Amino acid sequence: MSGGVSRRRLLGWTGAGAAVAGVGAVSGYTLGRSEPDVASPGADVVDFRGTYQAGITTPSQNELYFTALDLTSTGKAAVQRMLSQWTTAAERMTQGLETAEGGALPRNRESPPTDTGEALDLPPSSLTVTIGFGSTFFDKLGIPDRRPAALAELPPFAGDQLDPARTGGDICIQACANDPQVAVHAVRNLIRIGFGTTAVRWGQFGYGRTSSTSTQQPTARNLFGFKDGTHNLKAEEPDLLDEHVWVQGGDGPDWMTGGTYLVARRIRMHIETWDRASLDEQEAVIGRTKGTGAPLGGTGEFEPANYRSIDANGTPVIPVNSHIRVASAESLNGIKMLRRGFNFVTGSDDRGHLNAGLFFICFVRNPQTQFVPMQQALSANDAMREYIQHTGSAVFACPPGLREGEYWGQRLLEDAV
């Protein structure tokens, strides 16, 4: 790996006192201009602190490593210490630094390095690290009264074949970056820091974003070959994000204000079966054309779908059980969500089929009133059911962004005496 800009060069900028200006300039350069090639894209740094956690409305990076962990200690102080250490390490890593000064190459050579080192030469690569707390977190720490009502477990959905080994978890870490080595490095090092306090429950590698979360990104394609997330909520729509994504004051406990809920669903896609379906069938299942992504009957990708349109035989042009129709805000009383999923392929299964699919992630203000009714509708009516299977599931409460000096979960845990 090379990257145009090494960590050392980035450090050089920092040393020159130009860190903040440099970062902003580089970001603006690659995102805003029509000459992206000249910049060193790997050098992009996403701000770690802010009103909201990064990695939610951040323009979706191309690579994901996601892990769910279980607490192995129920001592609140130990968990606070870990979250504080995670915060420091994560903030440094998003800047392209080691988890700690001299982490990979400690002066005390008889001690294990505190940074595993495989990202030493790599630029920040737009790394974001986002965390959330599962429902069980609150029980284990003896603070069930602090659990938001919205964090209730999901009901079973028709067709679910959830693998307990890919479901649930007390804490999640979502690391996204434009270099997979940077994303995996971040999670691996937080796991290490948490040793003795948490243990990994499951992990998921994802490549290829399937959702754009910014109007600056073109829509990407999922493994069915279709553009996915055309009408996703976007970073440039703050009013809609307030309405559908960010927890508002009064929604629940104060510590969640400015937070959001992450729903993860591992969706195995039976792509070999899909690949044998005709183009007509595929488009009828999705409700869009495969080429441009326009809604059936339309011509432009972003054109609103006309669900009233009928053909000469009186049949709806966009079939009633098509995926976009069943999942549409129109069919769901205005429900919207911010999707931020990734494709995955982890080799082949014992029938020689690609073990492939979509690691679906969405962020919502309330899973119970947004994700649940949507998934109930999809699991009952979506024509796509024939080609997919949900094999993992989890919900996490993601606290708001961090102020200077604050650590992840501080507002939750320090108030909970």
Place this chain on the structure above:
Amino acid sequence: MSGGVSRRRLLGWTGAGAAVAGVGAVSGYTLGRSEPDVASPGADVVDFRGTYQAGITTPSQNELYFTALDLTSTGKAAVQRMLSQWTTAAERMTQGLETAEGGALPRNRESPPTDTGEALDLPPSSLTVTIGFGSTFFDKLGIPDRRPAALAELPPFAGDQLDPARTGGDICIQACANDPQVAVHAVRNLIRIGFGTTAVRWGQFGYGRTSSTSTQQPTARNLFGFKDGTHNLKAEEPDLLDEHVWVQGGDGPDWMTGGTYLVARRIRMHIETWDRASLDEQEAVIGRTKGTGAPLGGTGEFEPANYRSIDANGTPVIPVNSHIRVASAESLNGIKMLRRGFNFVTGSDDRGHLNAGLFFICFVRNPQTQFVPMQQALSANDAMREYIQHTGSAVFACPPGLREGEYWGQRLLEDAV
């Protein structure tokens, strides 16, 4: 590499309404892909035809999808037809095109698309597709006399824990690209074309090259955090490649002249154990410093290791069982190979450890006289043994590059009446 804008890319860009605005973000697809000093890395096309197959000395891309397939038909004509179709499709995909004209969006809408479509908007991304034939290929087709002696099965090595489900195969496909979606798309579509003639035996996704195959690439790091492949053979060393990689006339059957042998080893790395070793221990195991990658006792990465150097106590500065020493040409009577491996992480195992490691690939002129003695030495003496386990293994004979109009395996199969 040749520049040039692919048709797929043009279609992708002009197909989208906001083409110009989208360009920056389309490039964003490859942001952080770490191809140094390349203006627009996604646009790079690697020549499919030539003296040698692409994907061997091609500067190592960052992403891999590798699959091994078994023949389900033993009819030579069917296999020839498949290989011919594979050749056409692969050549097109390396140019950023669909597998066939109109493949993803067939005019006959009642037929399944022949291209699965998920790479429709993506640039060529330096895709290479490389194939090889396993020992069993020759038996199944009834042409054991055409099998090169060098393709004999590997002997068992001490410590091997090979999973039959990740071992062997009649044919392999190695797809490398700087966008994982492009690499997986290529393999998926060749699997589809082969349906009825071959079936997938196993597959492996890899991210993050661990070897540079060109002097233009900096050395990358593996999941132990060390630079890997410092003294790898390089594309810029044609004499050494002739000596160690390319099959020469007279080495074996004529159809293999200009070919090479691919040895794949799935090496699980116990990174949690490794991460608990001191920096001293880690460097002693490898024989290099973790920071610069210099051999112990040296200062520069590319400086020759001084295996005679001893410290004040008379102890070798580079331990006798260190990885680089055991694997060195000096210890192995001059054996060298072209390595082209990738990191992998496929989630966590049932103990909560990262299921991570190195998918080792090397190309050699003769596995029996190069890989086998090296691996015998490593499996007997390498200090790294404590931290790794070989869990998959396969060897393939990769035919030479293709002339215009030629298909993969043509020289092998058409002579074999």
